[in-house]
Amino acid sequence: METPAVAMNWRIRGYRPGDEAALAEVCVRTGAMGGDASGLFDPPGLLPDIYLNPYLAHCPDLAWVVADGRKPPVGYLVATADTLEFDQWFATQWWPSVAQRYPRAEHPTTLQELVTEAGYTHGSTRDPLAAEYPAQLHIDLLPVLQGQGFGRRLIEVLCEALVARGVPGVHLGASKDNSGAIAFYHRLGFTPLPSPEGTQWFGKRLG
Numbered sequence: 001m002e003t004p005a006v007a008m009n010w011r012i013r014g015y016r017p018g019d020e021a022a023l024a025e026v027c028v029r030t031g032a033m034g035g036d037a038s039g040l041f042d043p044p045g046l047l048p049d050i051y052l053n054p055y056l057a058h059c060p061d062l063a064w065v066v067a068d069g070r071k072p073p074v075g076y077l078v079a080t081a082d083t084l085e086f087d088q089w090f091a092t093q094w095w096p097s098v099a100q101r102y103p104r105a106e107h108p109t110t111l112q113e114l115v116t117e118a119g120y121t122h123g124s125t126r127d128p129l130a131a132e133y134p135a136q137l138h139i140d141l142l143p144v145l146q147g148q149g150f151g152r153r154l155i156e157v158l159c160e161a162l163v164a165r166g167v168p169g170v171h172l173g174a175s176k177d178n179s180g181a182i183a184f185y186h187r188l189g190f191t192p193l194p195s196p197e198g199t200q201w202f203g204k205r206l207g
Helices: 018-031 044-053 053-058 083-101 111-121 150-164 180-187
Strands: 011-014 062-069 074-078 135-141 171-174 189-193 200-206
Touching: 011 150, 018 044, 018 053, 018 135, 044 053, 044 062, 044 083, 044 111, 044 180, 053 074, 053 083, 074 150, 083 111, 083 135, 111 189, 135 150, 150 171, 171 180
Parallel strands: 135 171
Antiparallel strands: 011 062, 062 074, 074 135, 171 200, 189 200
16 A cells, blocks of 8 residues: 555655666556556556656756655656757667567557557657747656645746756647546646647647
């Protein structure tokens, strides 16, 4: 049973090398529209290798975690300040370094195949939101942290860092079926943007 957050000394701190395994677990345990995706992917590193690890490798200074100082992190935010540059790096350097773990299907249909295809096609088209909202983020919190204000604070910390760099905006995406996430981004002042089917993109102007 998870210990209630109010009984823990949770704090936000910068990402440190050595956090990767705990953060990968958070990524997987929140990878099914906020629910647990454990057992859905083989190997289980697929989600982290697309949505977490490349950010830790490329932009470690824009990664923060929530931990109590004595136990592994139970939440995180990762981001890039320059989506177009990050996407090019992902496609030309990151994904080729891990792609051998994830065979590509000729005609992807299963969840595993569709998510794998996202790795192979990431960066193949120009992100239409990157001109106005150059930064992009991913945030995941285990249930023990949810409702405690840490999601809001993590995004505030990121926005402060982006403003200091002169970045004019940040964007992110969520599944249209993830009503909790959509409500959360509305509350934080993110604006819904034109989105492909099944996804809702949001943007927030900074400064």
